[in-house]
Amino acid sequence: MLTPSEMAEAGDTTLRLMMAAADAFAELGYHATTTRDIASRAGLSPAGVYVHFSSKEALLFEVSRLGHQTARDLLHRLAESAASPSEALRALIGGFARWHAEHYQLGRIVQFEFRNLSQEHRAEVRGLRREIDTVVAEVLAEGVRRGDFVVDDIRGTALALMSMAVDVARWYTPDTRRTPDAIEATYADLALRLVGAAR
């Protein structure tokens, strides 16, 4: 597990490799990316990668884990700083959609390369995913309890909400006309509609 301070300790090259890998995986997909490509994007020889990571899959794992952790931390921050379930839901889904636009590369790896992790690494990342889903489900449950939301299937609605935000990473590119700001606003509004929030 690499904390930010451990990454600084580990030196620039490890981080540079992770960024190069993230670029390449997002652009081409995991299996279409070669370790040579990652190395050259990071300014290293093909062999240079293996000083810092034991395999290509290990690189995917570190990138995927960092992405999941970042997403989870973002959602925790957004949920905590909201005054009501409605505000929390706006912040969560708007913010998550925005994140998937602004960091669509990391988002793609998080959402679409999960299957390419090893069994052990998948299990570890699955824990982070549960934390992410739980944040949303808890806000929905609290909103229903307070009578702010009308939702009969909390898990199903949470899933649909996340689907909207996650899918942004699939279609967003830097030359998309919709700005991250606009995406955030749109998805925040749509989220409230989806839970039948009183307007």
Place this chain on the structure above:
Amino acid sequence: MLTPSEMAEAGDTTLRLMMAAADAFAELGYHATTTRDIASRAGLSPAGVYVHFSSKEALLFEVSRLGHQTARDLLHRLAESAASPSEALRALIGGFARWHAEHYQLGRIVQFEFRNLSQEHRAEVRGLRREIDTVVAEVLAEGVRRGDFVVDDIRGTALALMSMAVDVARWYTPDTRRTPDAIEATYADLALRLVGAAR
């Protein structure tokens, strides 16, 4: 372009190869699938593939095109047989979500392997995608015009609606507890909420 009758004419083996490829691509992803794997799933030797398809990418293209055509035709049927924009939207999003569950393999290839098509093939499939998006946008526009829906951003809302349905293919597996029936009902309801339909 293979019409159904042309496929019958082309014989079982072509179709069997396409089904084998669809299975493998959906399970492993395009780049992680080997032509040997496809051949053996279809009961052929590795060389047998190339009698029917000129390359692995050609196989992906035929599967992807068939999937897009099937989805488009489904949406056209659903939209045409509805009596009102509300009914049409329920049918479209419920039915599209259901389709992505029942045919999650084809759905995954349609939605997540698009990038692996050649440039020419991507351009051709893009035409089918536009037709698919248009069906939904037209129902939204008609609903807004009639005053049944309250939507300020038609394209953006259409995109979010499709995201919900498309994302089903990412998380659905045959051992998912939610049945296609339940998914259809849930997403039909959510769609109406998302467009601010009067209840």
Place this chain on the structure above:
DNA sequence: GTCTATAGAAGGATAGAC
């Protein structure tokens, strides 16, 4: 910690017999 060189394996596609 980075390099050059290369081992060793696997994959896409073809040749040619049947």
Place this chain on the structure above:
DNA sequence: GTCTATCCTTCTATAGAC
């Protein structure tokens, strides 16, 4: 139209010099 055999390329990962 299917097979066996195989070419040729590319890839991950390692060996060993600096």
